[in-house]
Amino acid sequence: MKDSVLAQLVKLQDLDNMIRDAGGLEAELGFKVQNVEKIRVARENLAADIPPRWLKLYERLRERYGRAVVPVDDRMCMGCFNAMPTGALPPNPNQADPQLCESCGRMLYW
Amino acid sequence: MAKKTAAAPAVAPAIREFLKCFTAELFLPHLTATTKDAALEEMLDALVERGGVRDRALLLDMLHRRESLGSTGIGKGVALPHGRSLSVRELVVVVGRSLDGIPFDAIDDKPVHHIFLIVAPPQDKESRYLTVLGRVVDLVKDAASRKKLLKVETFDEFVACVEAHRFEG
Numbered sequence: 001m002k003d004s005v006l007a008q009l010v011k012l013q014d015l016d017n018m019i020r021d022a023g024g025l026e027a028e029l030g031f032k033v034q035n036v037e038k039i040r041v042a043r044e045n046l047a048a049d050i051p052p053r054w055l056k057l058y059e060r061l062r063e064r065y066g067r068a069v070v071p072v073d074d075r076m077c078m079g080c081f082n083a084m085p086t087g088a089l090p091p092n093p094n095q096a097d098p099q100l101c102e103s104c105g106r107m108l109y110w
Numbered sequence: 111m112a113k114k115t116a117a118a119p120a121v122a123p124a125i126r127e128f129l130k131c132f133t134a135e136l137f138l139p140h141l142t143a144t145t146k147d148a149a150l151e152e153m154l155d156a157l158v159e160r161g162g163v164r165d166r167a168l169l170l171d172m173l174h175r176r177e178s179l180g181s182t183g184i185g186k187g188v189a190l191p192h193g194r195s196l197s198v199r200e201l202v203v204v205v206g207r208s209l210d211g212i213p214f215d216a217i218d219d220k221p222v223h224h225i226f227l228i229v230a231p232p233q234d235k236e237s238r239y240l241t242v243l244g245r246v247v248d249l250v251k252d253a254a255s256r257k258k259l260l261k262v263e264t265f266d267e268f269v270a271c272v273e274a275h276r277f278e279g
Contacts, residue, residue, distance in 0.1 A: 007168070010168060010196055011168075011171065011172070011175070013196070013217060014175070014193065014194065014195055014232075015175070017193070018176065018179075018194075019234050021194070021239070021240065026233065034179040035179045038179045038180065039179050040206060042175070042179065054252045062216040066234065067232055070196075071164070071196050071199070071231070071233075071235070073199065078233060109164075109196045
């Protein structure tokens with residue numbers, strides 16, 4: 001079964017984190033991460049599969065905040081730490097579009 | 111005359127902080143897995159059982175993806191599967207050991223005896239993740255520590271082994 005857009009974006013963010021951490025691991029620890037180029041290719045392949053409008057939003061949020069997809073803990077956006085509105089519910093797993101934080105606009109992962 | 115006993119060396123605050131990443135329930139001295147995938151699953155199961163994992167499948171996918179890009183078997187019987195994932199709420203380390211060794215596609219092609227599974231949320235602002243990974247590397251690159259780690263049977267012995275190691279920096 002094809003991943004939801006949110007699942008694809010979470011995986012994309014995981015790969016972006018791997019690429020970002022690879023530099024730190026090598027520079028700070030002398031612990032060489034193999035195949036960073038391979039991670040970049042995997043990232044590009046995954047990105048090509050994501051609907052362009054969501055990918056664009058992801059890139060914009062990432063540029064602005066560093067992280068585009070953030071968890072919700074105790075009904076609080078872990079990006080801006082604002083509480084979810086009383087009526088907000090975790091999205092239906094079949095929902096096509098990711099849910100956005102009403103305060104900061106980041107994509108929410110419940 | 112009262113016999114003088116040597117005072118136990120004080121544990122540096124940084125090492126005490128490092129030790130907070132480990133717990134007895136995530137110390138698995140006798141992994142039953144015989145393959146890399148099974149070992150990752152077995153360690154992940156312990157983590158899920160302890161709680162704090164939002165989505166096991168997503169976490170496993172991240173670890174597999176990481177492994178598919180190059181094995182985290184760093185040689186000398188050690189593997190450090192690691193990554194950041196929204197699936198976890200805090201930085202955690204699962205310590206697994208296999209006395210028989212597990213084929214892990216390590217860079218020296220040798221079976222792996224020590225597996226440190228390190229996962230952190232992306233929002234780990236203080237970059238504890240890299241520090242912890244660095245300290246684990248420091249610990250396992252020391253042959254004497256690896257030898258001791260092969261003998262420990264309890265979590266307390268594991269902690270004593272970490273405390274006894276002379277960390278760089």
